[in-house]
Amino acid sequence: MDDAMAEAATTPRCELEVRKEAGATVLVLVGRLDTPRAAELWPRLMKEAAGGPVVLDLARLEAIDTTGATLVLSAEAAGHGSTIRGAGPGVSEVLDRVRQARDAPRPKPERSLPLLARLGRSVWYGGQALVDSIAFLGELTIILLGTLLRPWRLRIGEVLRHLDEAGTRAFPLTVLLGFLLGVILAFQSAIPLRRFGAEIFVPNLVGISLLRELGPLMAGVILAGRTGSAYAAELGTMSVNEEVAALRVMGIDPMALLVLPRVLAGVLVMPVLSLLLTLAGLSGMALIMNLFGFPLTTVLQQLSQWLTLSDLLGGLVKACFFGLAIAAIGCRAGLGAGRGPRAVGDAATAAVVGGIVSIILLDGVFAVAYERLGL
Amino acid sequence: MTAAPDAEAVIRAENLTAAFGDRVLFRDVSFEVKRGEVFVILGGSGCGKSTLLKMMIGLVPPRHGRVFILGTDVWAADGAARLALLRRIGVMWQQGALFGSQTLLENVEMPLAEHTSLRPEARAEVARVKLGLVGLSEAASRLPSEVSGGMLKRAGVARALALDPPILFLDEPSAGLDPITSAGLDEMIRDLARSLGTTFVVVTHELASILAIGDRCIMLDREAQGMIAEGDPRRLRDESTHPTVRAFFRREAA
Numbered sequence: 001m002d003d004a005m006a007e008a009a010t011t012p013r014c015e016l017e018v019r020k021e022a023g024a025t026v027l028v029l030v031g032r033l034d035t036p037r038a039a040e041l042w043p044r045l046m047k048e049a050a051g052g053p054v055v056l057d058l059a060r061l062e063a064i065d066t067t068g069a070t071l072v073l074s075a076e077a078a079g080h081g082s083t084i085r086g087a088g089p090g091v092s093e094v095l096d097r098v099r100q101a102r103d104a105p106r107p108k109p110e111r112s113l114p115l116l117a118r119l120g121r122s123v124w125y126g127g128q129a130l131v132d133s134i135a136f137l138g139e140l141t142i143i144l145l146g147t148l149l150r151p152w153r154l155r156i157g158e159v160l161r162h163l164d165e166a167g168t169r170a171f172p173l174t175v176l177l178g179f180l181l182g183v184i185l186a187f188q189s190a191i192p193l194r195r196f197g198a199e200i201f202v203p204n205l206v207g208i209s210l211l212r213e214l215g216p217l218m219a220g221v222i223l224a225g226r227t228g229s230a231y232a233a234e235l236g237t238m239s240v241n242e243e244v245a246a247l248r249v250m251g252i253d254p255m256a257l258l259v260l261p262r263v264l265a266g267v268l269v270m271p272v273l274s275l276l277l278t279l280a281g282l283s284g285m286a287l288i289m290n291l292f293g294f295p296l297t298t299v300l301q302q303l304s305q306w307l308t309l310s311d312l313l314g315g316l317v318k319a320c321f322f323g324l325a326i327a328a329i330g331c332r333a334g335l336g337a338g339r340g341p342r343a344v345g346d347a348a349t350a351a352v353v354g355g356i357v358s359i360i361l362l363d364g365v366f367a368v369a370y371e372r373l374g375l
Numbered sequence: 376m377t378a379a380p381d382a383e384a385v386i387r388a389e390n391l392t393a394a395f396g397d398r399v400l401f402r403d404v405s406f407e408v409k410r411g412e413v414f415v416i417l418g419g420s421g422c423g424k425s426t427l428l429k430m431m432i433g434l435v436p437p438r439h440g441r442v443f444i445l446g447t448d449v450w451a452a453d454g455a456a457r458l459a460l461l462r463r464i465g466v467m468w469q470q471g472a473l474f475g476s477q478t479l480l481e482n483v484e485m486p487l488a489e490h491t492s493l494r495p496e497a498r499a500e501v502a503r504v505k506l507g508l509v510g511l512s513e514a515a516s517r518l519p520s521e522v523s524g525g526m527l528k529r530a531g532v533a534r535a536l537a538l539d540p541p542i543l544f545l546d547e548p549s550a551g552l553d554p555i556t557s558a559g560l561d562e563m564i565r566d567l568a569r570s571l572g573t574t575f576v577v578v579t580h581e582l583a584s585i586l587a588i589g590d591r592c593i594m595l596d597r598e599a600q601g602m603i604a605e606g607d608p609r610r611l612r613d614e615s616t617h618p619t620v621r622a623f624f625r626r627e628a629a
Contacts, residue, residue, distance in 0.1 A: 038493075101505075101506075104513070154449070
């Protein structure tokens with residue numbers, strides 16, 4: 001049993017001898033030329049061989065593997081007019097095989113495009129991606145309107161499953177983050193306001209910022225991180241495995257089956273998450289106010305006096321649009337994924353980054369719109 | 376080249392038993408693989424062929440029994456001994472298992488970069504030759520997603536060949552390939568076994584492939600939960616009296 005190991009150990013590892021014979025350089029290889037030894041000998045042999053025509057003497061070579069044969073043939077090719085002599089039957093069989101493999105036609109190196117053409121290509125691909133995104137938006141709009149006209153065709157089970165995954169399962173995280181956010185906001189704003197003896201206005205400040213801005217935004221970040229990336233990874237894997245193509249061929253619209261329930265879930269779940277986060281934040285704030293010596297009734301009175309219904313509704317409407325954007329971007333990233341495992345990772349990253357950037361942009365749009373509308 | 380009868384065994388399996396929970400796949404499977412032969416593990420779907428292969432390369436632990444490769448107990452070796460053993464075997468996976476973000480050439484270069492002291496240019500040259508050995512020279516700079524299934528398998532063989540291991544394990548080399556590509560792959564296996572003296576362990580259920588490449592084979596069976604035949608596949612086809620073996624070789628429903 002140990003013969004194999006023993007053989008490798010007892011056969012002398014390959015040595016290189018350099019001799020001069022009638023003016024010509026002769027490189028004699030002795031022993032067993034295997035991969036590790038070929039790697040060690042490579043630089044020296046190539047240096048000797050590059051000097052000019054040499055004779056590679058293989059008569060005392062006992063065994064050779066394909067890496068060793070590659071080395072011998074590379075050395076032969078390096079010196080113009082070099083020759084190989086004395087290879088035994090086993091060695092020459094390997095050499096012949098490797099020579100064949102070495103001489104096989106190689107791929108033509110890709111010509112790198114000139115700058116202008118490269119610019120053109122990236123503009124073209126960018127334009128294509130833009131057109132694809134617009135087409136996706138169009139398809140999504142059509143399918144949403146179609147559902148309004150024929151609501152019975154909606155797959156309620158799917159929508160409920162996604163509501164559960166994007167919504168109920170995110171509740172603990174949302175409550176925790178909201179509560180901590182409220183605590184931090186109250187604490188931080190109490191410090192400067194105390195200088196003016198104005199801590200009583202902390203509930204107004206925290207309440208308005210949570211209702212109008214931070215509630216929807218933070219809920220959006222949670223949705224993008226938890227759900228947008230999951231949509232992209234799931235749909236990305238499905239398109240890599242050709243499941244999406246299979247659906248298309250079966251005459252089932254992937255937009256209706258895969259995208260619509262997810263987008264609806266995103267739209268429906270966001271106001272709930274946003275409201276939950278806001279409420280948790282307000283209770284965190286109330287706790288801090290309590291520690292500062294303001295009873296709960298005072299806090300509630302402040303809140304009811306200063307917060308309006310339009311603050312709440314403005315925030316919730318915004319949240320719906322955030323949900324739409326995050327879910328649609330996640331699905332689009334997944335369906336547009338390339339092939340291979342890296343494509344799925346790229347799609348998930350694109351979904352999270354795209355989702356967060358889009359909600360910030362949308363937030364800016366809403367800020368301007370609300371200002372114009374006087375809300 | 377059929378291995379000489381006195382050639383030493385490079386792999387020895389002793390009383391291997393595989394089980395998942397209560398479900399026994401096979402028990403007491405023992406065999407030897409001789410240097411330079413093409414050894415085929417065959418059997419119907421779900422009989423544990425691939426599990427047996429994974430046991431030999433150290434991925435699935437056997438319930439009982441031992442495997443020796445080149446004198447090393449696969450499941451007792453650890454650290455340096457295990458690494459030295461892994462360097463001396465190559466595996467072609469069922470789907471190629473190439474890294475999707477690298478070109479075929481880079482895939483083949485990876486074990487060379489990891490385990491040898493070759494410089495980058497020499498490494499690329501060696502990797503190109505390995506791809507040439509499986510007839511993929513021209514596809515060297517393509518990504519795995521840009522080549523066909525048969526090319527993926529051949530690239531898998533090239534990567535397994537990277538370090539010129541004395542033993543190559545191939546999992547279903549011809550499954551899902553057209554007869555011509557599959558025959559080409561079989562021919563390549565025979566060629567490499569002959570000219571490089573590599574020992575092959577091949578898991579397959581493709582009849583044509585078994586008869587074309589196999590020097591010796593063992594057959595596993597799910598019903599019998601073990602090995603039901605061992606020997607030259609052509610002789611098994613002609614002479615076996617075991618009903619399952621006969622059905623397998625005659626393509627009958629058992």
